[in-house]
Each structure stands twice: as structure tokens, then as C-alpha cells.
Amino acid sequence: MSGVRILVGTRKGAFTLTSDGKRERWDVSGPHFAGWEIYHVKGSPVSPDRLYASQSTGWHGQVIQRSDDGGKTWEAGGNQFVYDGVPGTHQWYDGTQHPWEFKRVWHLEPSLTDPDTVYAGVEDAALFRSVDGGQTWHELSGLREHPSGAKWQPGAGGMCLHTILLDPSHPERMYVAISAAGAFRSDDGGRTWKPINRGLRSPYIPDPTAEVGHCVHRIAMHPARPDVLFMQKHWDVMRSDDAGESWHEISGNLPTDFGFPIDVHAHEPDTVYVVPIKSDSEHFPPEGKLRVYRSRTGGNEWEALTRGLPQSDCYVNVLRDAMSVDKLDPCGVYFGTTGGQVYASADAGDTWTPIVHDLPAVLSVEVQTLP
Amino acid sequence: MICVVLPPHLRILARVDGDVELQVEGPVTQRTVLDALESRYPVLRGTIRDHVTQQRRAFLRFFACEQDLSHDPPDAPLPDAVARGEEPFYIIGAIAGG
DSSP: OOEEEEEEEETTEEEEEEEETTOOSOEEEEEESTTSEEEEEEEOSSSTTOEEEEEEETTTEEEEEEESSTTSSOEEOOOOOOOSSSOOEEEOTTSSEEEOOOOEEEEEEEOSSOTTOEEEEEETTEEEEESSTTSSOEEOTTTTTSGGGGGOOOBTTBSEEEEEEEOSSOTTOEEEEEETTEEEEESSTTSSOEEOOTTOOOTTSSSTTOSSOOOEEEEEEOTTSTTOEEEEESBOEEEESSTTSOOEEOOTTOSOOBOSOEEEOSSOTTOEEEOOBSOSSSOSOGGGOOOEEEESSSSSOOEEEOTTSOOSSOOOOOOTBOEEEOOSSSOOEEEEOTTSOEEEESSTTSSOEEEESOOSOEEEEEEEEEO | OEEEEOOHHHHHHHTOOSOEEEOOOSSOBHHHHHHHHHHHOGGGTTTSBOTTTOOBOTTEEEEETTEEOTTSOTTSBOOHHHHTTSSOEEEEEOOOOO
């Protein structure tokens, strides 16, 4: 019987949660890398036992870990992330120019075809690639060196490249998103990039429709329809039907359109999930009710999914990399909270059960569907 | 032999149990001790000092013989007692909350 493995990154270590295809009973393993911040763990789609983990602390900086046995054992890889050439400057909080400085890896995206190739999205915003299984890293500097780079600025969480999407239909096409610069697309394997932010409107920046400066929180894609993108922006849930060339709002009847994660059902490209959060000044669910919202119409019409989720006195957040779906039927949906819960739904969101209650604050959740 | 005491996270990362003893050729300084340490345990590169600038990471301190040596030049000689292996060179994680 097939099964699932959930890779959970937290403020104080990594955990793996495994179950068979019923997704009723779970084995919990961890903490791995106890005491370290694990921003992200993700497996290779072509070699699922090959995992990559981003491990960091303020004391010791960045470490990259790699497993070849599904997380049972790990080996440290290379941790030298050096910007190409003289990295130049970007805009700082006070409006002055500030040098690019590497801080940490937010997101690791393994190649769709080669287990030894993996991309890393880092803070300060840049994209790196390893083609030797994480031993050495080289910047795809065309992104950071885009002429708009000097205008990029950090959000409250830092100037991070947090989203990397690889287009399964166009091997040379990839998307990234940066807080607070916006979304970018490359059609030549990461050599050159263009901002794709037309249609975004951000009243909190001087020019609300500027080419860059938008705080994009997350982008999601269904692999069968890669030209359709869904975006959770700082405020607003957005959709593009033309590979990011233009965006239109699909917030519809959401109680609030602020939030962090967004994901797409594994078998229904128009079924989308978000977790509305009250506001950018109050990072918790409206009315103390933790609700996932699902649209089966590709946006605008949303239904609250509440069965099994706390509907009173709940003040956790769900961070941008902390939601994922499996490929089983029915599709499983998973998310983690800053309160240390990981919730699972084995019926596409209709009902939810906490797998674990008391982990450290969850930073990321990735799901592998195992044969 | 120079004795180096690592903070817990780095002991685990380097897979060492207890203190580390290093042979250092020539003058015994922060730089030569850290060079020898990183040569023995490459996984520690970048976790104590920056890969490129070689500057000490901000939340780490270097102590020995009841002195804070964190701000000493990297090529300054370490105390004789460290060089003779009578006192350890401590790499300490600063109190940094969370």
C-alpha cells in the first residue's frame, strides 16, 4: 500500500511523520538537528529517499543536510553561499542602499528530473543551484542582477526568496517570489529573469502598481496546468492564467484576504486552499477560529473548512511554506502552525485531525507520496 | 596538543564526543587553531567564522584562561597555557535567547 511522509521544519528541529495510505495512524520521528531552525525540508520527486534540509541558527549560520534514506541518516553538505562578483546593494528599511548579505536558506527545491540538482532560495534574496547533491552552490546571478534589484527591499521577515516553482512542461521555465520584491519568471533555466507583477496592487508602497516592491507571500501551481498560477499576496489572493504575465484578484468572499500559504488540490487544478489570517498587524485567524478556505472554482467562491479545527481561542499563524498536499485519492491536505500543531485531512479538507500537538513552531510542511 | 572546547551544537555537527585535541604547527593563534580545527572537521567551516571574510560569527565568543579573547586580532598569540595544552580554548555560543 502506498503511504505518505510529511517533512516538517520547525524552530527547533526537523520531524518526519509517516503513515500508510489510510492516513489514520502516524509515526513521529525527530527532532532531527535538535535546537536548530529548520526552514525547509524537501525530497527529490525522482528519488524520494533523497532529502535536502536547510539547517541554521544565529550562532552558527547555515548548514545544508542531505539524506539518502528518507531521513533516517543525514550528511552535511556544502554551506558556502557566495554571491557572484561584487554583490552591490538593495534598498534598506530607511531608504538607503544596503549591501547584499547572505543570511540563510529559506527554501530548497529539488529538480524534477535529477536528484543531484537542487535550487536554494536565500535571504538576502538570491537563487543558488547545486548540481552535485548539495556539496557546492553557485548563484544564478541573473536574478539578483536584474536592473530592479537595487529597488528590492526587505519585509519584516527579511528580504527572502521563499518560493521556487519549476514548470514540468517547460524545463527551462521557473518562477520565484521574493518578499518584498514580487514574482519573477525565467524562460532560460534561470539565466535571465523578468518581473511578473502586472495586476498586483499594493497600497502600502508609494506606487501601488509598481513593477517591483510587492510583498508576495506564496505562489502555487498545478503541474498539469502550469500556466495557471495562484498567489497569496500580503493582502489579496490572486490568479494568473498566462504564466504570470497578468494577475487578477480572486479573494471573493474570503473573510480576510491576508495570509501566507496557498496550495492546489493534487487532482483538481481549480481547487485551491488558503488560510485567512486577520491582518498584517495581527498574525492570527479571525475571531480565534482556525479555518482553511477552499475554492472549487479557481477562486472567488470560497467555503470554510472547519471540522476538526479549533473554532475558539485559537491564535496561531500558518507560515508560507507550511502547507502541502499529497497525491493520493482522495487528496490529502496538511498544514502546520506556529503553535506546533500539524493538521491532516485525508478527504481534501472536509475533515481535519491533528497529527501532533506540541512541536516547536512549524516553519514548513512538505508531503511525499510514497509508492 | 591544543585543547578546544566546542559548543554543543558544533560537537553534534562534527560528531565529536568531548573536547578536541589538535596539533598546531608554528605560532598558536586563533587563526592557526581554527585552521587546524576546520581542516580536521570540514563540516565546521562557516559555522565559527565567515567563509570569505574569516570574521568570527557575531554570536560566538572565544575564551581562554579566564579572558575574553573574542576581539583580539586573529594572528595574536594565544596565552602560553593554551599553547602548552594546559588550558583549553573555548568556543562559546553567546547568550542569545530563544
